[in-house]
Amino acid sequence: MDEVPEEVFSGLDRFSQAYVFPTPETGLQAQSRFESGRYQLSIGNLNEAEREFKAAIDIDDSDVQYWLWLCNVWYQRRDYQKCLELLQEIVGRFPDEAIVYFRIGEVYQLLEQHREACISFHKALGCGTYDEPWPVELRLGYSYLAIGNIAKALEFHKAAFRGSPDSLETTLGLAHALSAQADALKLEGQMTKARAAINRALKLIRNAIKRIPDSMELKSAEAELSAQLNSVEEPGQ
Numbered sequence: 001m002d003e004v005p006e007e008v009f010s011g012l013d014r015f016s017q018a019y020v021f022p023t024p025e026t027g028l029q030a031q032s033r034f035e036s037g038r039y040q041l042s043i044g045n046l047n048e049a050e051r052e053f054k055a056a057i058d059i060d061d062s063d064v065q066y067w068l069w070l071c072n073v074w075y076q077r078r079d080y081q082k083c084l085e086l087l088q089e090i091v092g093r094f095p096d097e098a099i100v101y102f103r104i105g106e107v108y109q110l111l112e113q114h115r116e117a118c119i120s121f122h123k124a125l126g127c128g129t130y131d132e133p134w135p136v137e138l139r140l141g142y143s144y145l146a147i148g149n150i151a152k153a154l155e156f157h158k159a160a161f162r163g164s165p166d167s168l169e170t171t172l173g174l175a176h177a178l179s180a181q182a183d184a185l186k187l188e189g190q191m192t193k194a195r196a197a198i199n200r201a202l203k204l205i206r207n208a209i210k211r212i213p214d215s216m217e218l219k220s221a222e223a224e225l226s227a228q229l230n231s232v233e234e235p236g237q
Helices: 006-018 028-042 047-059 064-076 080-092 099-112 114-126 133-147 150-163 168-187 191-211 217-229
Strands: none
Touching: 006 133, 028 047, 028 064, 064 080, 080 099, 080 217, 099 114, 099 133, 099 191, 114 133, 133 150, 150 168, 168 191, 168 217, 191 217
């Protein structure tokens, strides 16, 4: 048998010094505390959940999920400012994690800081790690609508709908954006275009009702859009 060259042993020695081998303490125990925290959160024991998530992080701070679930504790407490502060710390540790930017955007929406929400959602999309980006696009649509950018709102609501055309959320989102477009067109005196936008929204909602006939949200949206259509006079009347 040929002898193994000395440089191979020295290379393995350097590898073993650089590599931190997983141990039960950093693996199974951290996961156990994490799962315990999730259970405590599910039954409303927020203080206990916070303690368990922090314990998991103390054992292994390299898992972004441990940090995000700690944020969920503050989210459940409705302390969105504290949640945001923690998320800003997390993004410093995990700058390439799209989910962190998405969560930041969600909290900014709750705080009604929609410009900041748009920036965060764009950063989430910029990470390029979403196989299905429609949930981010949906949120972007709502924040753009909140700051009055109807064109951008429509762009992202349409993108979200294309990504998930059977989703109740994307259907309602696009219908809402079309309704807002109709209001803007009505103010400009463009009644024909306003009615066309409402009719497109109604078509979306009625097609969805065929799939989900018991949805009260869809029925409510249909009633509101019908009333909106009746409020827009046809040209020549």
